[in-house]
Amino acid sequence: MNTWKNLPGKLWVSFMALNPRLHRRALSAGRVLSPAERDLFLSMDRYDLAHSLAVASRLREDPLLYRAALLHDSGKLVTELKLRVRWAYTFLEVFRPRWLQRLTNWVEGEALGRGVLERMRSLPPGWKRGLFVQLHHGEIAAELLRRAGSDEVLVGLVEGHQKEPADERAASLRRVDDLF
Ligand SMILES: [Fe+2]
Numbered sequence: 001m002n003t004w005k006n007l008p009g010k011l012w013v014s015f016m017a018l019n020p021r022l023h024r025r026a027l028s029a030g031r032v033l034s035p036a037e038r039d040l041f042l043s044m045d046r047y048d049l050a051h052s053l054a055v056a057s058r059l060r061e062d063p064l065l066y067r068a069a070l071l072h073d074s075g076k077l078v079t080e081l082k083l084r085v086r087w088a089y090t091f092l093e094v095f096r097p098r099w100l101q102r103l104t105n106w107v108e109g110e111a112l113g114r115g116v117l118e119r120m121r122s123l124p125p126g127w128k129r130g131l132f133v134q135l136h137h138g139e140i141a142a143e144l145l146r147r148a149g150s151d152e153v154l155v156g157l158v159e160g161h162q163k164e165p166a167d168e169r170a171a172s173l174r175r176v177d178d179l180f
């Protein structure tokens with residue numbers, strides 16, 4: 001993704017994140033989710049909530065895609081991924097992509113375990129775990145949703161949203177996600 005290309009969308013989302021009615025809007029949109037999915041959705045920080053609502057609002061015609069849009073970034077766990085790591089990630093992505101690649105390789109090599117959650121927890125809390133969460137947030141959300149008994153198609157859309165789209169639905173999610 002090119003961060004410069006969707007800068008207007010990101011500015012719009014930043015503006016919407018300041019909206020005092022954001023939480024009420026999220027509660028209303030979240031009515032289509034199961035209780036466990038809703039808890040995960042509402043656990044996101046204000047920016048991710050505003051972003052997810054913006055993406056979902058463009059995908060209303062397909063109920064499953066709408067739910068996937070609400071949940072796709074819910075793996076960016078606020079307890080693990082701090083704002084300073086997100087900003088550092090974006091800075092490196094834009095200005096120092098090779099440094100980012102080196103750090104990514106380092107963290108991937110240190111994250112040990114069988115599943116994505118076990119690998120995440122094997123890292124010490126801090127920037128390494130934060131970077132891992134940023135890199136794998138789709139898989140993390142998918143694993144949490146799978147454990148909550150979510151629909152497999154929904155889980156697949158969330159899990160694959162950082163990768164090459166596997167089908168038409170995934171491509172739609174990707175296209176709208178990249179706008180914001
Ligand atoms: Fe994402």
Ligand SMILES: [Fe+2]
Nearest residue numbers: 051072073177
């Ligand atoms: Fe997203």
